[in-house]
Structures are given as structure tokens and as C-alpha cells.
Amino acid sequence: MTYEEKLAQRGYTIEPVALEAGKLVQAVRTGNLVFTSGQIPIQGSRSIKGKVGDDVSLDEAQEAARICAINALRAIKTLVGSLENIQRVVKVFGMVNVAPGFEETPAVINGCSELLIEIFGERGKHARSAVGMSLPLNYAVEIEMVVEVTSPPPP
Amino acid sequence: MTYEEKLAQRGYTIEPVALEAGKLVQAVRTGNLVFTSGQIPIQGSRSIKGKVGDDVSLDEAQEAARICAINALRAIKTLVGSLENIQRVVKVFGMVNVAPGFEETPAVINGCSELLIEIFGERGKHARSAVGMSLPLNYAVEIEMVVEVTSPPPP
Amino acid sequence: MTYEEKLAQRGYTIEPVALEAGKLVQAVRTGNLVFTSGQIPIQGSRSIKGKVGDDVSLDEAQEAARICAINALRAIKTLVGSLENIQRVVKVFGMVNVAPGFEETPAVINGCSELLIEIFGERGKHARSAVGMSLPLNYAVEIEMVVEVTSPPPP
Numbered sequence: 001m002t003y004e005e006k007l008a009q010r011g012y013t014i015e016p017v018a019l020e021a022g023k024l025v026q027a028v029r030t031g032n033l034v035f036t037s038g039q040i041p042i043q044g045s046r047s048i049k050g051k052v053g054d055d056v057s058l059d060e061a062q063e064a065a066r067i068c069a070i071n072a073l074r075a076i077k078t079l080v081g082s083l084e085n086i087q088r089v090v091k092v093f094g095m096v097n098v099a100p101g102f103e104e105t106p107a108v109i110n111g112c113s114e115l116l117i118e119i120f121g122e123r124g125k126h127a128r129s130a131v132g133m134s135l136p137l138n139y140a141v142e143i144e145m146v147v148e149v150t151s152p153p154p155p
Numbered sequence: 156m157t158y159e160e161k162l163a164q165r166g167y168t169i170e171p172v173a174l175e176a177g178k179l180v181q182a183v184r185t186g187n188l189v190f191t192s193g194q195i196p197i198q199g200s201r202s203i204k205g206k207v208g209d210d211v212s213l214d215e216a217q218e219a220a221r222i223c224a225i226n227a228l229r230a231i232k233t234l235v236g237s238l239e240n241i242q243r244v245v246k247v248f249g250m251v252n253v254a255p256g257f258e259e260t261p262a263v264i265n266g267c268s269e270l271l272i273e274i275f276g277e278r279g280k281h282a283r284s285a286v287g288m289s290l291p292l293n294y295a296v297e298i299e300m301v302v303e304v305t306s307p308p309p310p
Numbered sequence: 311m312t313y314e315e316k317l318a319q320r321g322y323t324i325e326p327v328a329l330e331a332g333k334l335v336q337a338v339r340t341g342n343l344v345f346t347s348g349q350i351p352i353q354g355s356r357s358i359k360g361k362v363g364d365d366v367s368l369d370e371a372q373e374a375a376r377i378c379a380i381n382a383l384r385a386i387k388t389l390v391g392s393l394e395n396i397q398r399v400v401k402v403f404g405m406v407n408v409a410p411g412f413e414e415t416p417a418v419i420n421g422c423s424e425l426l427i428e429i430f431g432e433r434g435k436h437a438r439s440a441v442g443m444s445l446p447l448n449y450a451v452e453i454e455m456v457v458e459v460t461s462p463p464p465p
Contacts, residue, residue, distance in 0.1 A: 020280070022261070022265075023261075023264075023265045023268035023269055023272065023283075024247075024268060024280075024281065024282065024283040025280045025281060025282055025283075026282070027282055028243065028245050028246065028280070028281060028282045030187070030188060030243060030245045030301075030303045031186070031187065031188075031303075031341070032340070032341065033340065033341075035245055035246040035282045035301065036282055037282040037283050037284060038283070038284030038285070038286065088338065088340060090338050090340045090345055091338065091345040092334075093284075095284070095286055098444050102444075103444075103445075103446055103447050103448050104446070104447075105444075105445075105446045106332065106333075106446050106447075109333075110332075110333045113333035113334060114333055117333065125330070125334075125335045125338075126334065126335060126338060127334060127335055127336070127337055127338045127345045127346055127347040127454075128333070128334040128335075128347050128348070129347060129348030129403075129405070129452065129454050130348070130446055131348065131405055131443050131444065131445055131446065131452065132443055132444030132445065132446075133286050133287055133288045133443045133444065134253050134257075134258075134260075134286065134287030134288065135258075135260075135286055135287065136258055136259070136260045136261050136285055136286065136287075137258050137259075137261075138258050142284060142286065144282075144284050146340075146345065148340045148341075175435070177416065177420070178416075178419075178420045178423035178424055178427065178438075179402075179423060179435075179436065179437065179438040180435045180436060180437055180438075181437070182437055183398065183400050183401065183435070183436060183437045185342070185343065185398060185400045185456075185458045186341070186342065186343075186458075190400055190401040190437045190456065191437055192437040192438050192439060193438070193439030193440070193441065248439075250439070250441055288441050288442055288443045289408050289412075289413075289415075289441065289442030289443065290413075290415075290441055290442070291413055291414070291415045291416050291440055291441065291442075292413050292414075292416075293413050297439065297441065299437075299439050
């Protein structure tokens with residue numbers, strides 16, 4: 001079963017994205033590494049905003065982290081052609097829009113990490129930080145990734 | 156026209172820096188990647204400090220982001236000899252010293268991103284996050300970059 | 311004298327760690343780079359928690375940064391077999407759990423940077439950011455690193 005088929009079984013479709021958004025690019029390749037932009041929890045017309053621990057519950061924040069992960073995978077697929085080209089998820093930097101006193105940021109980012117491990121197995125296991133800060137436009141979670149890919153770089 | 160000539164047309168000179176500053180190095184190369192330290196908005200005797208959205212306006216913060224970009228380019232040029240060796244700006248991590256409730260961090264970091272795209276064209280387009288936190292010594296903006304360079308590494 | 315012998319002279323032993331911890335891996339290799347997870351100030355039964363500048367003094371926070379550095383080295387050694395395989399400390403991202411108004415984050419992270427330079431000399435000199443945010447479980451400091459290693463990658 002391909003990674004996309006596994007994701008589809010869980011209800012996630014990995015549609016292509018516009019790689020250029022405003023002044024940034026959603027993912028850039030250098031050698032065998034892809035660096036993504038910070039991905040935000042927008043899915044169709046839905047977005048998850050607010051301070052986690054106050055406006056946003058832990059459950060909602062974990063869902064936000066899953067949506068960020070899916071958006072990162074969409075950007076990577078658009079850039080390198082297929083999720084099958086992902087050799088390893090190297091690094092996840094998970095940023096949580098915390099209310100004062102909210103300290104459970106690792107539990108939030110587990111929403112992303114668990115999904116990556118479920119789909120990619122050993123190749124989905126990654127180094128990570130999961131920390132609290134103030135996020136743009138009050139989004140609840142933002143996640144950036146570094147992944148190693150195997151396909152030859154574009155000429 | 157070289158990248159430096161383009162920058163000079165906009166009034167920016169890319170003078171060499173002391174690569175070692177206190178306990179850090181302004182830029183380090185590994186393979187074809189250069190990682191910069193977090194660059195702060197100091198230009199000669201001028202520096203931009205304060206909380207953005209309170210002490211510092213959006214316009215001033217965008218100018219701070221441009222100065223951070225120039226300081227990153229100065230460090231990279233000092234390390235690799237010439238801006239012509241920049242093959243791609245891979246990643247920008249933009250940190251804004253936000254006042255409570257200030258959410259327009261992407262607009263702030265656009266000051267950096269727009270300059271990079273103006274100067275480097277397609278090679279200046281980068282993955283990015285633009286987020287809010289508390290910055291050292293109350294600087295308004297701090298920016299770190301990863302760039303790919305083409306010159307051979309030192310022996 | 312090996313790097314471990316230098317560390318032992320200062321009272322630090324670099325014991326192996328469990329690389330997998332919860333949903334993350336403490337260090338991941340890609341090519342000649344190792345990315346670590348955010349390391350926290352836990353040493354045996356001791357941990358350093360609280361807001362720096364309020365609950366935690368600058369001295370205690372510098373000690374926390376040193377412990378984070380040691381934990382990063384333990385993870386890297388476990389992954390690549392020996393600290394002698396470290397070719398260069400490329401990048402340190404130092405995160406400080408700041409009380410409102412605390413701005414001396416570079417002084418905190420110097421606890422980590424000074425140790426790396428003492429032990430690794432020129433190879434320990436790194437690019438760095440040292441910034442303030444809200445850390446998980448109220449740990450005082452969290453530090454992630456990128457290092458270049460020389461040993462051949464695993465088959």
C-alpha cells in the first residue's frame with residue numbers, strides 16, 4: 001500500500017497546492033533535503049484559530065497539528081512528485097499558539113507526530129521540538145518540517 | 156548586474172563583518188549549505204528595538220526585517236567570498252518581538268522576503284515561518300537563514 | 311585527549327540515551343548532518359524548571375543550558391557511536407522560558423555555547439539564535455542542534 005493509500009484510508013487526500021503563496025514558497029529542495037514553510041491549520045473553508053488552553057482545547061489543537069502535517073505533505077508531494085519519494089522525516093518544529101500557563105505543547109504536536117509514524121513507519125520517526133509562542137493571524141498551531149527525499153533533483 | 160550592484164542601487168552596501176561575535180559565529184558552512192545566526196536590526200549606530208505593535212510600528216518593523224536580511228547577506232558574503240555564490244535562499248525563520256495581540260508577523264517579515272526576491276529573483280524565493288516571541292535585548296526583529304551556495308567548500 | 315576525556319575532566323559523563331522518547335527521536339541523521347530534538351535540562355533525578363528572570367536565576371539558567379548541551383551530546387554519541395565523529399557544531403537554536411521583561415537570553419545560552427567551544431575548539435564554534443518563548447512543562451531552557459559528522463552513514 002502506498003503512503004497516499006494509507007492516508008486515504010484515514011480520510012486524508014493529498015491534493016497539490018500552489019507552491020508560491022504571498023512572499024514565500026511552501027517547500028524548497030536543496031540536495032536531498034526539503035525544507036517546508038510553517039504550515040497552518042487550514043483545510044478547505046475551515047481553519048483553527050485561537051489560544052490553546054483558552055479558546056482552543058487540547059483535542060482541537062491536536063487536530064490542528066494533524067492538518068498542519070497534511071498540508072506539509074501536500075507541499076512536499078507537489079514539489080517532489082510523490083510521497084513515495086520521502087526517505088525520512090528528519091525534523092519537525094512544532095509551534096503552539098499558547099495561552100499563558102499552557103505547557104502541554106508536546107501533547108499538541110503529537111497530533112502531527114503520531115500521524116507521521118502511522119503512515120511512514122520507521123521513516124516517519126523524527127527529531128522534534130514542540131514549543132509555545134505567538135502565531136500569525138492567531139492560528140492555533142504552525143509546523144515546519146525537514147524531510148529527506150530520494151528522487152533525483154531536478155536538472 | 157551582480158547581486159551587489161542591485162543592492163547598491165537600493166542604497167545597501169554589503170560590507171564584511173567579523174564572523175565571530177561573542178560566543179557565536181555569524182554563519183557556518185556545511186557542505187553546500189550555510190546556516191546563519193539570528194540576525195538583528197543593527198545598522199551602524201542605529202538599532203531598532205521595542206515590541207512590535209506597541210513601541211514599534213509595522214513600517215519600522217519591516218525596515219528592521221530588511222536590515223536583518225542585509226546583515227545576513229553580509230555574513231554570508233564574508234564566509235563564502237561573494238553573493239554570486241548564492242545558489243538559492245532555502246529557508247527564512249523570521250522572529251518578531253510582538254506586543255500582546257500583534258498578529259501581523261508575516262507582514263513584518265515580508266520586509267526581508269521582498270528584498271530577497273527583488274535581488275535574487277527565482278533564487279531568492281524561500282520557505283519561511285514568521286512568528287512572534289520575546290527577542291534578546293528587546294530587538295524588534297531577528298531573522299535566521301539557510302542558503303545553498305555553489306562555490307567549492309574550503310579544503 | 312578525546313572529547314569525552316575533556317568532558318570527564320569537567321565532571322560530565324556522556325552515557326547512552328534511549329533514542330526514542332515518546333513520539334520523537336532524540337537525534338536523526340541525514341547525509342552528514344545530525345538534527346537533534348529540543349533537549350531539556352534533566353540530569354538524573356534533577357530538572358530545572360520555571361520562568362527565567364523570575365523563578366530561575368541567570369546562573370541557574372546557564373547551568374540548565376549546559377545540561378541541555380550534554381543531553382544533546384549524549385543523543386549524538388548514541389546515534390553516531392562516538393563524539394570523535396563530530397566534525398563541526400553547525401547550529402544551535404537556544405530557547406529560553408522567559409518571564410515577561412527578561413531579555414538576557416544570549417547570556418543564558420552562553421552556558422551551552424561556552425561548553426561546546428571549550429570541548430570542541432574551532433569545531434565547536436556555531437551559528438546560533440537565543441530567544442524567549444514558552445517551553446513545554448515549564449522547563450527553563452530547551453536547545454536543539456545541527457552538527458556535521460564524519461563517520462560513514464549506516465548501510
